[in-house]
Every structure is written in C-alpha cells, then in structure tokens.
Amino acid sequence: MANQQLNSGNPRVDIEYRRKKNAEEMRYQLVSFALMIFLTLIAFSAVYIKGFTAWFTVPFIILLAVVQVIFQLYYFMHMSHKGHEAPSLFLYSGVLVGAVTILAFTTIIWW
Amino acid sequence: MSTYAQKKGFGATLWDFLTTVDHKKIAILYLIAGGFFFLVGGLEAVFIRIQLAVPNNDFVSAGLFNEIITMHGTTMIFLAAMPLVFAFMNAVMPLQIGARDVAFPFVNALGFWLFFFGGIFLNLSWFLGGAPDAGWTSYASLALHSKGHGVDFYILGLQISGIGTLIGGINFLVTIINMRAPGMTYMRMPLFTWTTFVTSALILFAFPPLTVGLVLMMFDRLFGANFFDPTLGGNTVIWEHLFWIFGHPEVYILILPAFGIFSEIFPIFSRKRLFGYSSMVFATVLIGFLGFMVWAHHMFTTGLGPVANAIFAVATMAIGVPTGIKIFNWLLTMWGGSVKFTTPMHWAMAFIPSFLAGGVTGVMLASAAADYQYHDTYFVVAHFHYVIVGGVVFAVFAGTHLYWPKMFGTMLNEVLGKITFWLFFIGFHLTFFIQHFLGLWGMPRRVFTYLPGQGFDAANMVSSIGAAFMGLGVIVMLYNIIITSVKNVKVGNDPWGDGRTLEWAIPSPPPFYNFKQLPLVRGLDAYWLEKMDGKKGMTPAEPLGDIHMPNSSFLPFMMAMGLFIAAFGAMYHVNDKAWALPVMIIGLLVTFGSMFLRSVKDDHGFHIHKEDLMDEEDKGVKA
Ligand code: HEM
Ligand SMILES: [Cu+2]
Numbered sequence: 001m002a003n004q005q006l007n008s009g010n011p012r013v014d015i016e017y018r019r020k021k022n023a024e025e026m027r028y029q030l031v032s033f034a035l036m037i038f039l040t041l042i043a044f045s046a047v048y049i050k051g052f053t054a055w056f057t058v059p060f061i062i063l064l065a066v067v068q069v070i071f072q073l074y075y076f077m078h079m080s081h082k083g084h085e086a087p088s089l090f091l092y093s094g095v096l097v098g099a100v101t102i103l104a105f106t107t108i109i110w111w
Numbered sequence: 112m113s114t115y116a117q118k119k120g121f122g123a124t125l126w127d128f129l130t131t132v133d134h135k136k137i138a139i140l141y142l143i144a145g146g147f148f149f150l151v152g153g154l155e156a157v158f159i160r161i162q163l164a165v166p167n168n169d170f171v172s173a174g175l176f177n178e179i180i181t182m183h184g185t186t187m188i189f190l191a192a193m194p195l196v197f198a199f200m201n202a203v204m205p206l207q208i209g210a211r212d213v214a215f216p217f218v219n220a221l222g223f224w225l226f227f228f229g230g231i232f233l234n235l236s237w238f239l240g241g242a243p244d245a246g247w248t249s250y251a252s253l254a255l256h257s258k259g260h261g262v263d264f265y266i267l268g269l270q271i272s273g274i275g276t277l278i279g280g281i282n283f284l285v286t287i288i289n290m291r292a293p294g295m296t297y298m299r300m301p302l303f304t305w306t307t308f309v310t311s312a313l314i315l316f317a318f319p320p321l322t323v324g325l326v327l328m329m330f331d332r333l334f335g336a337n338f339f340d341p342t343l344g345g346n347t348v349i350w351e352h353l354f355w356i357f358g359h360p361e362v363y364i365l366i367l368p369a370f371g372i373f374s375e376i377f378p379i380f381s382r383k384r385l386f387g388y389s390s391m392v393f394a395t396v397l398i399g400f401l402g403f404m405v406w407a408h409h410m411f412t413t414g415l416g417p418v419a420n421a422i423f424a425v426a427t428m429a430i431g432v433p434t435g436i437k438i439f440n441w442l443l444t445m446w447g448g449s450v451k452f453t454t455p456m457h458w459a460m461a462f463i464p465s466f467l468a469g470g471v472t473g474v475m476l477a478s479a480a481a482d483y484q485y486h487d488t489y490f491v492v493a494h495f496h497y498v499i500v501g502g503v504v505f506a507v508f509a510g511t512h513l514y515w516p517k518m519f520g521t522m523l524n525e526v527l528g529k530i531t532f533w534l535f536f537i538g539f540h541l542t543f544f545i546q547h548f549l550g551l552w553g554m555p556r557r558v559f560t561y562l563p564g565q566g567f568d569a570a571n572m573v574s575s576i577g578a579a580f581m582g583l584g585v586i587v588m589l590y591n592i593i594i595t596s597v598k599n600v601k602v603g604n605d606p607w608g609d610g611r612t613l614e615w616a617i618p619s620p621p622p623f624y625n626f627k628q629l630p631l632v633r634g635l636d637a638y639w640l641e642k643m644d645g646k647k648g649m650t651p652a653e654p655l656g657d658i659h660m661p662n663s664s665f666l667p668f669m670m671a672m673g674l675f676i677a678a679f680g681a682m683y684h685v686n687d688k689a690w691a692l693p694v695m696i697i698g699l700l701v702t703f704g705s706m707f708l709r710s711v712k713d714d715h716g717f718h719i720h721k722e723d724l725m726d727e728e729d730k731g732v733k734a
Contacts, residue, residue, distance in 0.1 A: 086288045090312070097316045097403050101356055104407070108419045109348060 032075040039064050130663040132216035133623055137223050138202035144227050145194030152186035155179050157582060164575035166563040176559035177244035184247030189272060190230040195507045196368040197279060200307045202518050206614035207301045209292025211625045214285040216661045222279035224671035229272025232675055236264035251339035251350035255331055260682055263332060267678040270325045273318055280314030283307055293652040294632035301612040305392050306371030309399040310364050317360035324353035333685055348413055355406035363402040367395060369506030370437060373459045376509055377441050379609050380456040381448025387440040388635060394433035401430045411479045412486045420479040427477035434470055438463060454528030458509035461536050462501060469497030490550025496543045516606040520619045521599055527591040531584045538580025545570045611639040616649045624658045627724055658719040666705045673702030
C-alpha cells in the first residue's frame with residue numbers, strides 16, 4: 001500500500017521512463033518466447049529422431065521443461081521484478097517440500 | 112458500538128454472525144465452535160477413562176470404544192485445537208500488525224463455515240450408523256476394512272474442514288505480508304504474529320498431502336479404486352506417508368501458535384522485553400522448516416530400513432535444538448523481571464516444565480531403535496498428551512484468559528481462573544504422568560480393556576481420577592465465563608495494565624474498523640514504546656479519512672452448506688440409494704451457484720465517512 005510510489009509528481013518523466021522500461025521488457029519477452037519455441041522444437045526432435053534411448057530422452061525432456069518453467073516464471077510472470085521476494089520464497093519452499101516428498105517416495109516406497 | 116449491539120434482538124444478532132466477514136466476529140465464531148467441539152472431545156475422553164479405570168470393564172463395548180477413541184483424537188486435533196488456535200489468530204493478529212481486517216474477509220468467513228460444516232458432518236456419524244473407528248490416523252489397512260459409513264464420514268468431513276483451514280492459512284499469509292501498518296517491519300512483528308505466519312506457511316504446505324491422501328482413500332472406499340489395497344497392487348504404506356507428511360507439520364501447526372501466545376504472556380507479566388527476540392524468530396522459522404523433514408519418525412516400525420530410520424531419527428532430534436532455544440529465552444525473559452502472577456502467567460509458567468517433559472520423551476521416541484519398544488504403547492500416549500495438552504491446551508486456556516477482555520470487553524474472574532488452573536494442572540499430571548510408566552510396563556495403546564493382575568490396575572485408576580480433575584477445571588471455567596458475561600463489567604483499552612503490542616492500544620472490544628487512523632510503529636512492542644515516552648496512545652500514521660469496509664454476506668455459509676449436502680449424496684451413493692445422486696448434484700449446485708453469484712455480482716463494500724468517525728469521537732467524550 002504505502003510503500004508503492006506510482007507517481008513522481010512530474011507526469012512526463014514518468015511516462016518516458018515507463019516507455020523505455022516497457023520496450024526493454026518487451027524485448028526480453030520476445031527473446032524468451034523465441035527461446036521457448038526453440039526449446040520445444042528440440043524436445044520434439046529428441047523424441048522424433050531415432051537413435052536416442054528412453055534413458056536419454058526422458059530426463060532430457062524433463063530438464064527442458066524445468067528450464068521453460070523458469071523462463072515462464074521470470075520473464076512472463078515478472079518474478080524477475082522487485083517486490084516478488086515473498087512469492088519466490090514460498091515457491092522455493094514449496095519446491096523443496098515437494099522434492100523431499102518425491103525423494104522419499106522414490107527411495108523408500110517404490111524402489 | 113456496544114450499546115448498539117445490545118439493542119439488537121436475538122434474531123438480528125444471529126443473522127449478524129451468520130453473515131459477518133469481520134475478523135473479530137469470526138474469531139468469536141471459531142472460539143464458540145472450537146469450544147463446543149472441545150467439550151464433545153472432552154466428554155469422549157471421560158468415557159475412555161471410565162472404561163479403562165478398572166480391568167475387564169464393560170462400560171462400553173470394544174467396537175464403541177474404537178469409535179470413541181477415533182472421534183476423540185480427530186475431534187481434539189481438527190475440530191478443537193485447530194479452530195481454537197484460529198480463534199486467537201483471527202482475534203489478535205490483524206490488531207497486532209495494525210490492520211483493519213484480514214486481506215480477504217469474505218474468504219475468512221468461508222474458511223470458518225467450511226470448518227464448521229465439516230465438523231458437524233463428522234459428528235453426525237454418531238447418529239447415522241456409527242462413527243469412524245480406524246483411529247485418528249485412519250491407517251488404510253484398517254480403514255479400508257471398516258464396515259458401515261464411519262470412515263466415509265471421516266474422509267468427507269475432514270476434506271471439507273481441511274479446505275477451510277487451508278484457505279484460512281493462505282489468508283493469514285497474505286494479510287501479514289501485505290497489510291502491516293507503516294513502520295511494522297518483519298523484525299518488529301510481535302511473536303504471536305510471527306508464529307501465525309510460520310504456522311500458516313506450514314498449513315499451506317502440509318494440508319495438500321492430506322487432501323491427496325483423503326482423495327485417494329475416498330476413491331478406494333467409495334468408487335472402487337485400489338490405491339492402498341496391496342492384494343490388488345496398491346500399497347498401504349503410501350497412506351501412512353501421506354498422512355504423516357501432513358501429520359507431523361500439523362503438530363507444529365498447533366504448537367507454534369501456542370509458543371506465540373506464551374511469548375506474549377511472558378513479556379507482559381514480567382514487564383520486560385522478550386529475551387532474544389531475533390533468536391525466537393529464527394527458532395520459529397527453523398522449527399517450521401525442520402517440521403517437514405521428520406515425518407517418518409511415526410513409521411520407524413513399518414520397516415523403512417536402517418538408513419531411512421537413522422536419517423529421520425537424527426532430523427527429529429535436531430528439532431530439539433530450536434525448541435531448547437525458545438525454552439531458555441522464556442526463562443531469561445522472566446529472569447530479573449517484576450513478575451505478576453496472573454492467571455495467564457500461571458499457565459505460562461506451568462507450560463515450561465510440562466512441555467519440556469513432552470519434548471524429552473519426544474527425543475527418547477526419536478531414537479529409532481528404542482522406539483521399537485515404545486511404539487504403540489501408552490508411552491507414546493503420554494508423550495503426545497504432554498506436548499499437546501501441556502503445550503497447546505495450556506496456551507488455549509492462557510489465551511482465553513489473556514484475550515477475553517480484548518475479544519469481549521470484560522475481564523474473567525482471576526480467582527476462578529486460578530482455581531481452573533490448579534484443578535486442570537494437577538489433573539493433567541495425574542492423568543498422563545503415570546501413563547509413561549504404563550507404557551514402559553507394556554500396556555499397548557488403543558486397547559479397550561485389560562486383565563486384572565498385570566500391574567496396570569492402580570495406575571489406570573490414578574489416571575482416570577486425574578481426568579476427573581481436568582473435567583472439574585473446565586466446568587469452573589465455564590462457570591467463570593457465564594458469571595463474567597452476566598455481570599458484564601466493561602474494561603478499558605489495556606486491562607492488564609502492561610500491554611506491549613498494538614492490540615492493547617485500542618478499545619476492548621475494538622470498533623469494527625479497528626483503527627480510526629493506522630498507527631505509526633516505531634519499534635518492537637510499539638505500544639509499550641509510546642507508553643515509555645509518556646504518550647497515551649499510538650501516533651497516527653495518516654490523517655483521518657474515509658475507511659473502506661467490506662459488506663456482510665450470506666454466501667460463505669451457502670457455499671459451505673452446499674458441500675455439506677453434497678457429501679451426504681456422495682456417501683450414500685455407494686448403497687445405490689436413488690436419492691443419493693440428486694442430493695449430491697443439488698449440493699454442488701448450491702456451492703457453485705453461490706460461487707457464481709459471488710463472481711458476477713459486484714460488491715464494492717462501503718465507506719465509513721470521515722464525518723461519522725469524528726461524530727463517534729464526540730459521542731465517546733460525552734458518554
Ligand atoms: C522435541 C520435539 C518432539 C519430538 C522429538 C517428537 C517425537 C515423536 C516421535 C518419535 C513420535 C512417534 C512415537 C511412536 O509412535 O512410536 C511422536 C509421536 C507423536 N507426537 Fe511427538 N515429538 C515432538 C514434539 C511434539 C509436539 C510439539 C507435538 C504436538 C503438539 C507432538 C505430537 C505427537 C503426536 C500427536 C504423536 C502421536 C501420533 C500418533 O501415533 O497418534 N510431538 N513424537
Ligand atoms: Cu511427529
């Protein structure tokens with residue numbers, strides 16, 4: 001509430017600054033968008049191209065998926081911006097709790 | 112405000128509470144509902160102790176005994192301790208951070224009604240063919256073979272009330288992150304707010320595993336799936352893991368707010384700043400974190416293997432460290448303070464040795480090899496009652512006496528409060544201390560009777576007599592509440608005289624908008640700081656202005672009731688009852704219809720105008 005200063009009093013400065021910021025933001029979004037399409041293509045070709053075993057493709061696709069999630073969070077959902085400390089804290093705690101659970105299930109129940 | 116409330120008739124008051132979205136009224140609802148379930152669970156406990164008082168007793172049958180212990184545990188954890196803790200969080204936390212309400216008042220009301228309907232659903236099992244009887248942990252190997260609908264009541268009831276708890280926790284998180292008053296940095300938050308914060312985070316991460324477990328169990332029991340049935344390729348141990356991944360954080364969900372309440376009481380009545388504030392915060396966060404790494408200590412004897420057992424044993428023992436930090440900080444808070452022996456302070460001082468005993472037996476149980484001996488004996492029963500009663504229930508009693516004036520504007524009688532304390536304190540140790548030895552002598556838990564001449568007779572009798580003392584203590588407190596409410600002597604802002612945090616800077620009970628102007632917080636113990644500077648109240652951080660308030664709404668009640676109705680349909684669908692499916696559909700329609708209404712109907716709330724706020728101030732001066 002009180003800690004977010006939206007206006008500096010001088011409307012022109014604000015708008016120009018914002019325009020620049022937005023352009024920069026747009027560039028990042030386009031770049032990561034292109035990257036994500038590229039990664040998706042790689043993922044598809046990894047399955048399509050003969051010669052890779054499942055032991056390679058499955059972990060490889062999962063790795064690409066993780067990279068994409070990170071792109072998604074940071075460039076499209078603005079987690080790279082300031083003021084997202086609390087959401088990232090909770091996201092990472094959640095990931096940690098989930099990971100411990102999966103680790104336990106894979107090591108002591110299923111295999 | 113109060114005169115206005117008194118003029119209303121009973122119907123109007125009831126409607127007010129059914130539709131309220133005010134955190135202070137929701138707190139009262141939680142207190143009443145949680146208190147009611149506490150009495151129900153207490154009654155069940157008395158039945159258990161009557162049955163076990165003498166060997167070969169037939170006060171209740173074996174089957175009924177199983178139902179009673181299951182419902183006792185489930186009720187006490189989910190329907191008494193949780194909501195009572197939520198009552199104080201709702202009543203106090205927004206005031207402590209200088210907020211006008213929680214972040215989502217509507218969701219707050221919805222959370223309460225979901226809990227309430229879930230609890231009612233669960234307890235209706237008593238009248239509809241028998242209560243659940245597979246223990247509060249409802250292990251799949253028992254639960255899948257339980258006849259009748261008892262366990263279905265457990266699954267569906269807990270699912271509904273669990274959603275309520277989850278959204279309540281999220282609401283508190285958002286509130287604490289976003290709605291702190293100017294100057295209220297994280298490291299100036301009172302410890303009760305901190306523990307509420309960490310508790311809510313635990314709720315956020317711990318309830319989803321329970322939800323998943325309950326859904327799988329629901330599919331197994333109601334829709335013919337086989338997740339937990341080993342004869343058909345399932346695995347019954349998965350339920351145990353899911354349950355305890357939730358269950359161990361759950362016990363910290365209960366104890367952390369209790370720590371918070373005591374961390375308020377010690378400084379207030381020692382009239383001294385909390386010793387080691389930052390280490391207290393650190394310990395709270397660390398306990399929350401470690402709480403997720405230890406669940407398998409409940410499963411040492413399921414055959415996880417020595418490596419897993421060793422890892423979980425060490426992780427479990429590690430929790431003793433931050434807990435120890437806290438114990439020393441509380442002791443050092445009292446050290447050199449000018450201690451006032453009020454009722455809340457009695458509970459707080461008794462809490463330290465009682466809880467400590469529970470922690471010590473916890474570390475004993477955490478040695479995996481030794482646990483093979485203790486597991487499923489009365490030793491475990493003694494352990495968890497020492498931590499839960501000696502920690503959580505003591506805190507609920509302490510908090511009731513401490514915050515009663517803030518919630519209701521009247522002061523509970525101190526003499527009766529101390530009588531309650533002594534009866535309960537003596538009864539508690541009489542009941543549970545001897546159970547350590549019963550366990551070590553070999554009495555298994557969850558047995559409905561035992562034979563004479565095994566050396567258990569006298570100890571069980573002692574234990575049952577202790578339970579009677581606790582019952583008397585509760586009755587004295589109920590009497591105290593009634594006479595206090597009848598006398599209705601109103602008190603001022605800071606009835607204990609030594610309040611340190613923001614809630615004591617405003618009237619008791621606070622006006623519905625809490626703070627006319629948001630306060631400026633200049634440090635830890637904000638109100639105490641101002642008092643030490645010779646000021647009467649907080650310095651405002653904003654000019655007097657219009658206050659935006661949410662409207663009351665009946666929709667939360669409707670949404671929760673819809674699920675309640677649908678649950679009956681889902682349950683009796685198994686018996687091929689013709690009416691079951693329509694009932695389920697109607698229930699879901701009520702819920703989703705109410706959600707739809709909420710989404711399409713704009714409700715912008717209302718404003719209290721500046722002029723009205725000033726008027727009220729004038730009236731206050733005249734009265
Ligand atoms: C130093 C802290 C603690 C340690 C090391 C500890 C350790 C343990 C262990 C190893 C068990 C399993 C015993 C068995 O089944 O054989 C256990 C059971 C239990 N503990 Fe704790 N505990 C601690 C604190 C707490 C707290 C704070 C609470 C609640 C507020 C709690 C509640 C329970 C409950 C309810 C059970 C029994 C669950 C059941 O089987 O029904 N414990 N504890
Ligand atoms: Cu545990």
